[in-house]
Amino acid sequence: MTEVDVRGLSCPMPVIKTKQALDSVESGDEVLVILNDATARDNVTRLAKSKKCTISEEVREDEYHLTLTKG
Amino acid sequence: MCGLPLVEDPNIIIGMESGDDAGVYRLSDELAIIQTVDYITPIVDDPYTFGQIAAANALSDVYAMGGRPVTALNIVCFPISKQHVAVLQDILRGGLEKLREAGVALLGGHSVEDEELKFGLAVTGVVHPAMIVARDTPQLGDKLILTKPIGTGIVTTALKGGVAELADLETVYLSMSTLNKQASELMVESGCHACTDVTGFGLLGHACGMIEDSGFGMEVFLSAIQLFSGTTEYAGMGLVPAGARRNRDFRRHQVEAACELSDEMWDVLFDPQTSGGLLIAIPPENAGAFLATLHGNGVADAAVIGEVVAEPKGRILVKE
Numbered sequence: 001m002t003e004v005d006v007r008g009l010s011c012p013m014p015v016i017k018t019k020q021a022l023d024s025v026e027s028g029d030e031v032l033v034i035l036n037d038a039t040a041r042d043n044v045t046r047l048a049k050s051k052k053c054t055i056s057e058e059v060r061e062d063e064y065h066l067t068l069t070k071g
Numbered sequence: 072m073c074g075l076p077l078v079e080d081p082n083i084i085i086g087m088e089s090g091d092d093a094g095v096y097r098l099s100d101e102l103a104i105i106q107t108v109d110y111i112t113p114i115v116d117d118p119y120t121f122g123q124i125a126a127a128n129a130l131s132d133v134y135a136m137g138g139r140p141v142t143a144l145n146i147v148c149f150p151i152s153k154q155h156v157a158v159l160q161d162i163l164r165g166g167l168e169k170l171r172e173a174g175v176a177l178l179g180g181h182s183v184e185d186e187e188l189k190f191g192l193a194v195t196g197v198v199h200p201a202m203i204v205a206r207d208t209p210q211l212g213d214k215l216i217l218t219k220p221i222g223t224g225i226v227t228t229a230l231k232g233g234v235a236e237l238a239d240l241e242t243v244y245l246s247m248s249t250l251n252k253q254a255s256e257l258m259v260e261s262g263c264h265a266c267t268d269v270t271g272f273g274l275l276g277h278a279c280g281m282i283e284d285s286g287f288g289m290e291v292f293l294s295a296i297q298l299f300s301g302t303t304e305y306a307g308m309g310l311v312p313a314g315a316r317r318n319r320d321f322r323r324h325q326v327e328a329a330c331e332l333s334d335e336m337w338d339v340l341f342d343p344q345t346s347g348g349l350l351i352a353i354p355p356e357n358a359g360a361f362l363a364t365l366h367g368n369g370v371a372d373a374a375v376i377g378e379v380v381a382e383p384k385g386r387i388l389v390k391e
Contacts, residue, residue, distance in 0.1 A: 011313035016232045019308075039316045042334070043309030050308045 002029070006044075007036040007063070014040035015047050018068070022051055025070055033066040041066065084200060085136075090280065091206045092132040092267055095198065103200045107132035110146045110191025114227040114345055115244060118158045122165025123248040125190045128270070128346035130173055133196035134255035135268040135349055137204030140196040143170055145180025148189040162190050173250055202259060207284050209265040209352035215289065215377040216362060218254040218370050219246050219348025221274050222302030222339060224312040229305035239301035246299070246372075247346040254370050258351045261361040269347035275340045276318045277350060278387055279325045282379070289387045291377040293330060298339060306335040306342075314343035327383065330391040340389070348372070352379060 004021045006014035014035060021031045035041050041057075041064040048055050052071030057064060077087055084103055085095040093107035109129040113121050126143075133140040145166065149159050170177050175194070209215075226243045229235035251268060258266060265285075269277045274296065282289045305311075318341040332340075353361050358375060365373040380388075 011316070012228045012231060012310055015309040015311075019232055019234075039313070043311055046307065046309035046335070 002031045003034070004031060005034045006040060007034055009040070011040055011043060015043045018044050018047055022053070022068065022070055027070050029070050031068045031070070033068065035064045035066070036062050084203060085205060089205070089207070092135040093196070095136065095203055097200055101199055103198050103203065105133050105136050105138040105196035105198055106194070108146070108191070108193040110189050111345060112187060112189050115230070118161035119165035120244055120248065122162040122190060123169045124244070124346055126166040126169035126192060127248050127250050129192035129194050130169075130175065131251045131268045131270070131346060133194055134251040135204070135266050136196070136198060137202055137255060137259045137266065138196035138198035140173060140175045140194050142176050142178050142195045144178055144193045145182070146189070146191050146193060147180060147182035148185035148187065149182060150186050150188060151184050153186075154188070166190065166192065169248065169250070173252060204259065204263060204266045206265060206267040206281055209281060209285055209287060209379045210354070211287055211379055211381060212355050213264055213352040213379040214355050214358035214375050215291070215379065216351045216353055216358065216365070216373055217269065217274070217296065217348050217376045218251065218351070218365065218373045219249070219269075220297035220299045220372050221269065221344060221347065222299035222342060223247055223344045223347065224315060224342040225302050225305050225310060225339065226299050227345070228312050229301065229308075229310045232308075232310045234305065234308065234310065236301060239299065243299050251349050253368050254349050254351070254365060254373070257361065257364055257368060257370075258349065258353070261353060261357050261364070263351050263353045265352040267350050269344050269350055271314060271343045272322075273315065273318045273341035273343055274350070275326055275387060276322050279322045281350065281352070282387060283325065283385045285379075286384065288380045288383045288385065289377055290380050291387055291389050293332075293336070293389055293391055295374055295376045297372055297374055302339055303335060306338050311338045312343055315341045318343060325385065326387045326389060328389045330389065332389060
């Protein structure tokens with residue numbers, strides 16, 4: 001699984017790095033995105049939905065772990 | 072500046088307390104100077120275009136006050152050890168050509184070495200004290216005219232994300248490098264009551280600033296607001312600058328929605344603009360002719376986007 005750690009990055013970098021990761025994998029592959037900002041989580045979720053990914057979210061203390069399965 | 076004691080001077084017409092687009096200082100009964108400063112980091116790849124946009128952006132605050140810019144000073148922060156000086160020359164050339172177009176004399180400037188490139192101008196303008204157009208003086212019944220579309224922050228973010236269409240970018244570049252000069256001159260002739268330029272706080276952010284202490288409210292019509300091509304698509308992909316959420320969080324309590332507003336559309340309405348249009352409050356009996364005059368003089372995207380109403384005081388109601 002491809003892992004993208006965007007903790008501490010300001011928008012739009014979390015979305016840009018996630019998009020780069022999604023563009024580099026095949027349909028059905030998973031990308032794990034690790035975030036620590038709610039706005040970044042919202043924007044990455046929006047990107048994932050626009051790319052027809054399925055999204056599984058785990059909230060751990062101050063972090064969001066989004067597992068995106070490319071559509 | 073909170074808590075810092077300001078220097079008092081009876082000749083200050085518009086000062087720091089107003090939070091207006093620029094400061095205005097009386098020199099005589101017929102003459103006041105306008106001062107403003109603005110500089111930005113690159114939002115486009117081409118240095119010359121960046122210079123043009125930064126210059127238009129800095130001059131805009133003088134136009135928003137109904138004034139005429141006359142002189143400017145360059146402000147340059149450049150990583151000279153990492154980038155070739157030719158890049159800086161192109162930026163300066165772009166800025167200088169825009170000043171030439173505006174009839175503004177460049178008197179000098181200041182540069183420092185900085186890892187992050189920045190460019191802009193300190194601008195001095197002139198205005199008759201009786202003709203100053205403030206930000207917070209709209210009147211009940213005024214129509215609100217916006218002279219440029221919105222979405223520059225989102226489209227240039229899409230550029231960073233590598234997804235922006237070239238046609239969308241070129242339209243935004245042209246708009247950002249267009250002076251608000253014509254619109255400003257025409258609004259003064261048409262007897263406008265208030266004006267602000269739409270920049271870093273986004274359309275609704277600047278509209279809130281116009282209405283909050285006016286004693287009136289504002290209705291904004293979503294369907295009348297023009298968006299740059301690609302804006303809603305890129306916002307739908309999460310390609311939204313950080314400033315949009317900050318703007319929204321700061322002013323959200325002042326805005327009500329009377330229609331369905333998606334999360335993306337909230338971002339669009341608070342999208343920070345670079346070198347955006349003028350938001351002008353014009354008496355309703357003058358609005359139609361003013362709009363026609365704008366269209367006939369090259370301000371083709373000007374549109375009525377709302378009006379000043381009695382309620383909700385100090386707040387904005389977004390309608391379909």
